[in-house]
Amino acid sequence: MxxxxxxxxxxxxxxxxxxxxxxxxxxxxxxxxxxxxxxxxxxxxxxxxxxxxxxxxxxxxxxxxxxxxxxxxxxxxxxxxxxxxxxxxxxxxxxxxxxxxxxxxxxxxxxxxxxxxxxxxxxxxxxxxxxxxxxxxxxxxFDRFMDTSNLLVDLDNRDWNDPQKIEALKADKIEVCRATPEDKQELMDFAEEEWKLWQYELEMAYKAEPIGIHIAKLDGKIRAFSAHSANNKGLPWFGPMGTHPDLRGKGMGRVLLYHCLEDLKDIGYKTAIIPWVGPIDFYSHHTGAVVERIFWRYEKKLN
Structure with missing residues (x-):
């Protein structure tokens, strides 16, 4: 041929x-x-x-x-x-x-x-x-070196608001809100500390209408973020999400995740995709997410 x-x-x-x-x-x-x-x-x-x-x-x-x-x-x-x-x-x-x-x-x-x-x-x-x-x-x-997975969340099976946890965070001087254009530079600087590769996806999430990013501030400074619509246009794509190491375990990630899932539900999606997942247990516990697809990762050393 x-x-x-x-x-x-x-x-x-x-x-x-x-x-x-x-x-x-x-x-x-x-x-x-x-x-x-x-x-x-x-x-x-x-x-x-x-x-x-x-x-x-x-x-x-x-x-x-x-x-x-x-x-x-x-x-x-x-x-x-x-x-x-x-x-x-x-x-x-x-x-x-x-x-x-x-x-x-x-x-x-x-x-x-x-x-x-x-x-x-x-x-x-x-x-x-x-x-x-x-x-x-x-x-x-190529050699197979790792597996990863995409999770699927049923957006219609519950209300994604968590007012009780939001009030508890406020008592700890933590405010959760949607990111604004004025927050952008601070958010990018915050992400650069640990998640530099995610800055591009945050740029894309800023293009969503409304902005597809929610943030948590402690004493007015950004200490956590969660985003959606940062990749794969037309699909209900969640992520990335990050919390400052010193503040993990306070529940900020869960609240920010819920805000994003509520956004995707409001857009009209019935399900959300949580891709390239590391902490499966976190998402399964807080959202009822199930493993939808498995991916095998391959690499080949050239030099």
Whole structure:
């Protein structure tokens, strides 16, 4: 089967969208979401995105990106990849990936990963139900190193207000409120201390209407935050959330989480997605969240 590979052009988008929708058949990929994944990646580079063509028909798509110097490591990523079902097993994915890997090796990337791109990601790894993607990872020499999960919350099963806890926090001089434009610089400075990689997502949550961020202030200073609508447009995406280490255990996180879930409910969503979860017990206990999907994480050391 003959095909050619070239770099992605903006005019390719209308063919890429249905290709991704068919390849990611377990997920919802709308036009706005795909544009966000491509063009709103903070380090988007057109030269790291390839398409495979059978004459004028696009039959393959691979988007790469990189994040340099994350705690001293340079990471490269296959952010999204799709191949037309009728054209699989023709080395299309391999050929596109090898172009990406060659380029990123030249840039001194240390480690390649699949999917779990900080700041702007579609999924935090590979859902094993996408078995061809697992096979691709193995063939390309990637090693599975960790699992993670997305949780699902039923937003209609309860009222997300917690006035009793809010009053208890007030007694401790802690005020919970929606973030305002005037809070933005202080919030970004606060996030930089421990959650620098989340600053971009907070920027995105600031674009929601109303602002998709709630904060907790102790004596007027921000000490915790919780956000939604910071990733994956059109989906009820929760996070990120963070609390100053010295103030954990006071219940601020729960109240901020509830504020965000109430926002998502008000928008009209029936469920909320809590992605890339570490503390499953926290969310299960406070929201009744259940594990909806599992993701296997893969990496390959280059240098």
């Amino acid at each position: 003959n095909y050619t590979i070239r770099q992605y052009q903006d005019s390719d988008f209308d063919q890429i969208l249905p290709l991704c929708q068919k390849s990611y058949h377990l997920d919802e990929i709308g036009e706005d979401l795909l544009k966000e994944k491509i063009y709103e990646d903070p380090f988007y580079e057109q030269e790291l995105v390839w398409v495979a063509c059978d004459q004028e028909k696009i039959v393959g798509f691979l988007m790469g990106t990189c994040r340099m110097d994350i705690r001293g490591v340079n990471y490269g990523y296959v952010k999204m990849m799709a191949v037309d079902n009728a054209y699989r097993r023709n080395r299309i994915a391999r050929s596109m990936y090898e172009l990406l890997e060659t380029e990123l090796k030249q840039r001194k990337v240390d480690v390649m990963r699949l999917g779990d791109v900080p700041m702007n990601y579609f999924m935090p790894g590979i859902d094993p139900k996408y078995t061809p993607a697992l096979c691709f990872a193995i063939r390309m020499g």
